[in-house]
Amino acid sequence: MPRTINVHFLPELVDDGQLTDKTVVVIDVLRATTTIAHAIAAGAICVIPCLEVDEARRLKSRLGDDTLLGGERGGKRIEGFDFGNSPSEYTPTSVGGKTLIFTTTNGTRAMKTAERAARVVLAGFVNLSAVCDSLATEEVIEIVCAGTNRKITREDVLLAGAIAEQLGRVEAGSAMNDQATIAIESWTRFTREMAENKLPLHESLRNSYGARNLIEIGLERDIEIAAQLDKLEAVPELDLARWRITLAK
Numbered sequence: 001m002p003r004t005i006n007v008h009f010l011p012e013l014v015d016d017g018q019l020t021d022k023t024v025v026v027i028d029v030l031r032a033t034t035t036i037a038h039a040i041a042a043g044a045i046c047v048i049p050c051l052e053v054d055e056a057r058r059l060k061s062r063l064g065d066d067t068l069l070g071g072e073r074g075g076k077r078i079e080g081f082d083f084g085n086s087p088s089e090y091t092p093t094s095v096g097g098k099t100l101i102f103t104t105t106n107g108t109r110a111m112k113t114a115e116r117a118a119r120v121v122l123a124g125f126v127n128l129s130a131v132c133d134s135l136a137t138e139e140v141i142e143i144v145c146a147g148t149n150r151k152i153t154r155e156d157v158l159l160a161g162a163i164a165e166q167l168g169r170v171e172a173g174s175a176m177n178d179q180a181t182i183a184i185e186s187w188t189r190f191t192r193e194m195a196e197n198k199l200p201l202h203e204s205l206r207n208s209y210g211a212r213n214l215i216e217i218g219l220e221r222d223i224e225i226a227a228q229l230d231k232l233e234a235v236p237e238l239d240l241a242r243w244r245i246t247l248a249k
Helices: 032-041 053-063 107-113 125-134 154-170 178-197 201-205 209-216 220-226
Strands: 004-008 023-027 046-049 067-073 099-103 119-123 140-145 236-239 244-247
Touching (some): 032 099, 032 119, 032 244, 046 236, 053 067, 107 140, 125 220, 140 154, 154 201, 154 209
Parallel strands (some): 023 119, 023 140, 046 099, 067 099
Antiparallel strands (some): 046 244, 236 244
């Protein structure tokens, strides 16, 4: 049976019920899914995604001092939180063996879209190949891009194209929606231009909407970290019954 791969450039573009009982890949390259991958790779026990800041604070009060708060609003660390949304903050020393409560402007909202899915994994350029390997036996895959402030972002579309291209190459004759085709064409053109201009991935991403926002608030280094292709082998997976992100088994 041919594999089906659908891409959705924004959570708002997902039809009602389309993700129900499906395998879903959530993408927020800059920066939630990249940062969560770093946290899980650094040995965090789990990451609990929350939509709202107050929700995260209430959960922290209930779970106690063994938990840490991470996240952002407007790209910046939330007042009173232990961490912002920069991947470099999440190290074995800072989060190893800890439970992390996490809320961001875009990424956690995209995860909520997939709450009725059968399986949800989180992808970044940093764990691209590991994510694709984890999806090797899945027949229907829905890729949801978080975007930035409800706007389509280049970096998310490009990663969606990279995933769809790699999975489609493995499974000849894969069925795809138009957004998947557009994403693959964008990724193919992008990689060709990078090779021709001899530009690293992070330099090529600098002009995206999400990247410009980070540069404006002095977080340009996060773009470089997010563009480190296949740096990690960790695949974060959202346990939908417990609403916890842990290392995929």
